[in-house]
Amino acid sequence: MTTLRRYLPILDWGRTYDKNAFSNDMIAAVIVTIMLIPQSLAYALLAGLPPEAGIYASIAPIILYAIFGTSRALAVGPVAVVSLLTASAIGQVAEQGTAGYAVAALTLAFLSGGFLLLLGVFRLGFLANFLSHPVIAGFITASGILIATSQLKHVLGVSADGHTLPQMLASIGSQLDQINWITVGIGITATVFLFWVRKNLKPLLKRTGLSPLMSDILTKAGPVAAVVATTVAVWALDLSNKGVKIVGDVPQSLPPLTMPSMSPDLISTLLVPAILISIIGFVESISVAQTLAAKRRQRIDPDQELIGLGAANLGAAFTGGFPVTGGFSRSVVNFDAGAETPAAGAYTAMGLAIAALFLTPLVYFLPTATLAATIIVAVLSLVDLSILKKTWGYSKADFAAVAATILLTLVLGVEVGVASGVIISLFLHLYHTSRPHVAEVGLVPGTQHFRNILRHDVKTDSTLVTLRVDQSLFFVNARFLEDLIQNRVTDGCDIKNVVLMFSAVNEVDYSALESLEAINLRLKDLGVGLHLSEVKGPVMDRLKRSHFLDELNGRVFLSQFEAWRNLTNSRNIENAAE
Template identity: 45%
Template sequence: MRLTDFLPIFGWLKTYSRNDFHGDLFAGAITAILLVPQGIAYALLAGIPPELGLYASILPPVLYALFGTSRTLSVGPVSVAAVMIASAVNAPEISALQQPVQSAVILAAETGVLMLLMALLRLGGLVNFISHPVLTGFTSGASILIVFSQLPPLLGLAKLPCVGSLSCYTDTVRTANTATLITGFGAVLLLILFGKPLTGLLKKTAIKPVWITAISKCGPLLTVALGATAVDLWDLDTAYQVATVGPIPAGLPGLRVDYAIDPVHWRLLLPYAALIALIAYVESVAIAKAIAHLKGEKIQPNHELLGLGAANIASALSGGMAVAGGFSRTMVNFSAGARTQMAMLMAAAFVALALMFFSPYFAAIPKTVLAAIILVAITPLIRLQNIVHTWRYDSSDGIAEGATLLGVLVLGIEEGITLGIILTLVSYLRITSHPHIAVVGRIRGTEHFRNIKRHDVKTWRHLLLLRVDENLTFANANYVEEFITDQLQRQPDIKHVVLIFASVSYIDSTALEVLEGLNDALKNLNILLHLAEAKGPVLDKLHKTDFFSHLHPGKVFFRTQDAINELV
């Protein structure tokens, strides 16, 4: 194995140029501007001290840069992982321990260990077990939960006094802290203005696109700075009871392993860590693939497990929370001109400098401003209309997406995603157990064979041509047999049945037994079974058995037309 296969960073470092450095430096600075307020906000969303979000923004990107295969993915605290951490920390058996910080750090460690174990077992294909509709439903449901969780800090309340009716929310707003409410909604308005309105206005000027991206993404940092300034100028925290972040320890985090020596704690958190690892991996790979497609690069899913696993272990060792690839930061990183992971190394360096020299200024940041940042960032992820779109295309996927969303809202994070995965697998098994089988005939004047229900074709009274459009397995073999039996009852004059295996790449042992039984049953009816257009690998496996001796005098035809030439 080459060194670059294990450490992809050495692959792009070989060709690293001054232009790459300039692009990465600018992108790193812009990403850090977004990373600092998001790190604090997502830590508070997870119900843990804000410094854990900042700690998770320093060492984890460095480890991912060493082992990850995406040159643009921004690894750090993300909203979905934060709400899953909150769900775990607030679980009765976990909250009873009264150690939220230790729980969050252990979750990061377990997430990293599980990812490394998955990489060792080469389970990168696990990403395929969560369908896009289920992931979308989960994200929408989790985003709705996040929105409701951020309403109390936005309004200056400890918690929502009630849920449900419109009058309930009206009364809640009336009882909210006025200063907090004004500050929060002012932050929301400013963040919205820094989005599409400002971007659209700047595009009408001669400003370069990269600078437009830089200016528009400064909204969160500017909002935080203005909020903290307002607290200092007008004593909003003492005179008007506007809640603030509070003191954040200055300096870089030290490496520690004392959290890892608690087997009971690890056992209780393991199921939550497994779900965080799965979702973090699937979401990160999806984002990495999308950006890689835009840049003409290639992602190695199994190697991503190594990069993300190392990043999470690094986060745990430095006292941070679980991390994953963030969509908004990755798009900012990409749009700002990032060429390689050097951009995230620089972003991590900027966050480290902020912790070392500016942490006293973080104490005055209003929590309502951080809630506004989360709300504006998370709202676009609520895609209810997508359920309707999915339903119109495939009702099974639509049901899975809708059920996942409702499951997350009603049952909880873990139960909702589990429900979605189960429904997807059930739908897949239902589809594969009822494969598409077409009775075909020949298009007149050609050697092409098509479905008799879709085309005007020639058929023969004593010959039944069947095209099986699915691999034959234990799940569908009996269905295929029943389909053939039904066709023979409808056409009593049939003397030959030709199974066209052009779409069959695999026949398992159960299906083989069914075929042998079908062949014996047809012989008793004086009907011969034949195969046509079977693929080489299928024939190779069949040759290892005595199937062909049982099939005789039935034959295997290279083309369907060859069967017509001999049997008609």
Template identity: 40%
Template sequence: MAEKQTSANRLENNSWLAKLIPEWILTYDTSRLPADIIAGLVVGILVIPQSLGYAVLAGLPPVYGIYASIIPVLVYAWVGSSNIQAIGAVAITAIMTASSLHGLAIEGSVQYAMLASLLALMMGFILWLAGKLKLGWIMQFISRGVSAAFVSGAAVLIFVSQLKYVTNIAVSGNTLPGYATSLLTQLTTFHLPTFIIGGVSFTLFMLNRYASHWLWQSWLPPAQAKWVGRLFPLVVVIVAIALSHFGQWSNQGIRIIGEIPSGLPMLVVPKFDSLSQVATLLPTAGLMALIVFVSSSSVASTYARMRGEKFDANKELQGLGLANIAGGFSQSFPVAGGFSRTAINADSGAKTPLASLVTVLIMVATLLALGNIIAPLPYALLGAMIMASILSLIDVETFKTALKTDRLDALSFAATFLGVLSFGLNVGLVIGIIVSFAGLIWQSSQPHIAVVGRLEGTEHFRNIHRHDVITYDNLLIMRVDESLFFGNSQSVYNQIKEALNQHPKAHELVLIMSSVNHIDLTAQEMLITLNRELKATNKRLHYSFIKGPVMDIIEQTPVITELSGRLFLSTMQAITLLTDNDRHNDIYPTIQKREFE
């Protein structure tokens, strides 16, 4: 009797259907359901006031923040790359939206909202197209130090930005100096009851996160302690809403999120007055697409690495793109992966995108029925939870490791981190990328070249400064450990000449080319010059182990046609022939130029 097919196997047989349904649904483990539901509930409740605030920051009616957390979130959950990234309205897209639409329409107007949706549509199309063209490799040029520092710097700025909620001080800005200046000039607005609520909440969240071993595990079984820890933030939220409602906290000057307008977003086609508006928005849309991709990918890849999951940059591009395209038609504005909401999602135990679907249900329920119920939620508690969650994204360990093992990456980390704090996310990211590329160029311009000798009893060759090896008076063997190009050819030439000066008895120079994958025109000219100089002083240049693709480039050039020495398949062959005095004078008339791999 044939075995009964599982639903996943049946879907796999229908390839077109399998392509439409994401893998996480086909392979969903129901044991993850409780964790996903809890995470979705926590994120859904806590990002409501945050979403309202970001909409206002973008110059839109507050309810647009909720709209941006429905259709785009559903689309990303279906096609996105990350299992736990929570997308929606974020500070950087809100700020850039307000900046790009300034002067094009009146803030809060219908036309302004249409242009915001148009901007989301344009940015989404650029992201989607980049994904289709498989441009996710761009992330490969964002070094580990830059991405970790960008996330860490953004986390610090978000942490500081939440002070306005936990202290009632009107802190504003987009850089650390800006926030500090604002804080010092607005100290008179400090509100003690708000600070008490925020401080107590922050302490509770930090204890739950970093001291759960004695807070819960000391008196509960491990399985129960885990769930108590995950449910604890939700319990704190419910208690705070109840206390706020019965204690009339709003009458005591404590800010609460208040009543939320009802009604779901409508499906509309973004309208614009003229093509000039589209042309005006296009550069901003392109820049936002790049920043959204880098920031979202940095967060998603960081958590993927922490959780041992795969991350597909091209899939991430398409997921972000389709989410913004869908948002463009559903009264949204540009969205991205949120640092704080993703941190809360992960901290609350999310396992799959199902948590985001639960969050969407909370948003829908909020618009339809729950607006009055969550209205008493104090902003101070929201800020405290974001502050506690965001701390985990400050990646000090990567910087410590870089200091020990890769000083250039440590420099890139420091430049990016300080740039983000001092000049904001956009400029900080650009500074980090520039420093990273400058370091790469400098490193490539200083290639490692070693003088090598033979390990006794073997055919292996090692650096004379690291190993006890056999050397030869008439023979200088050097290993080139980089490809040769215009940026390092002069440095290579200088190192070779210096080595020749240190070994005046050597009349035969053998360059081991096993690590050379390319030789450009400038490097070819350098090798030709080196060969001619050696020939003029009765010395000869030889090559060993030239790779086939490299030989294809230089075979018909003077690098080979004018070579004073010969080519060797191996360095051992060079040793055998160049140190054999009986044959030494007879090897040059029969140069075998095709002896290469």
């Protein structure tokens, strides 16, 4: 039963579900549903799909995540960055507006879901840790700029294309003589209104005496108000016949049963983009889920989250959707609205199903400029150029990684950007681990403690060098230590003994063992003793299984102070004791 509850968290929280939780979940569901209707339509537009695909992608996936996910507040569905990645990936294999384009979107969701599911089943969630957070922040910032730029064509009422910032700006620039000024008026008005709602409406409503809950609901309904007002304006003034582009017919139906393509050519083309979408989606989702869970002292299982998100994407693939993940803004709204369990997501799905059945005719005259404004306002909150300043002041290597990710994403596109982000993250990891921190230490007077000679006033001996190795030794960094000792101990120097202080070394792999053997032979040829101190039990057990300790031309000391007493002259010992 425990194993079943692990894979079906609903069996865990469902046992304690009560009327109070139902009430809180329903209130949260109403707020999120109001927010999600225009968002779903907008993100489908961003992905290059019919507007109903956004609603379809927000029904079955939410229900499946509620069954398999572990977060009590995560709201799953279409998100801006994943929608942009979807458009970029399937735009290379099919033309927008064709049946092949929709099938490619289903296939992408299927591949993404399958990949996430496999990672979860084999408990490989730790792989996401290899993506550095500054690099991810840089990628999301660049994506936000690209998304906002891509929506300018809808605000201006022109036909433009391109997947990179230079392409988009050049395409929009070439179409400036075709701007529809009525569309511009609608787009700018909606954008300004939505920015005002986000920053000023809630405090204003509270000052009028409305309860915090009602103020929150009305604030989240801001996009709905923009949708209603602009739709009515287009209908009443017959603006669709004056060049204003509208959503048009949206089918009145529940999500259909769909099948992704099993074409080997299509799958091979979309496999890498699907993996990249999965990684970015999972990192964004798990970051939000863990942040919100920490506020309520709840626990998130990353491996089970992979299964939950995998099931959600498979659900999207078979119900007319496209890749989904946990969204930051709607998850925060869900949390703030009081959602206590994943059931809030299931109730949201029910609300969206009702909207799909009965409300879609009402959006016939909805201008695409309004949906574009919704996207622009949502994604500009993702843009955080301050990450450049922060990383510059803290780590030049991280700054270079963030700057490169942003630049490559803007200039070469999101797929190159996310791929470069993964590569740069791995490169940073390998770079840092290949250069372990090794400090030469000396004795702190009057104590038995040893500290870095460059940072502290410590006692040293010209005949003794003690190097504290602050990282495990393995194939990536073993040669670094070998070179360091070779440069430190040269022919004709006064050094008679070298001690490697292993207090921070948790593992020595075979490549590192060979380096230690090489160090031992070189020092032996120079007449210098090689010693170890403070070696941890598991490391010592492994060293004992080799011939290294038998061939060591020095000793293994229990403590560094013991090594100091045995390897320095009596004058230093007396001074150290003072």
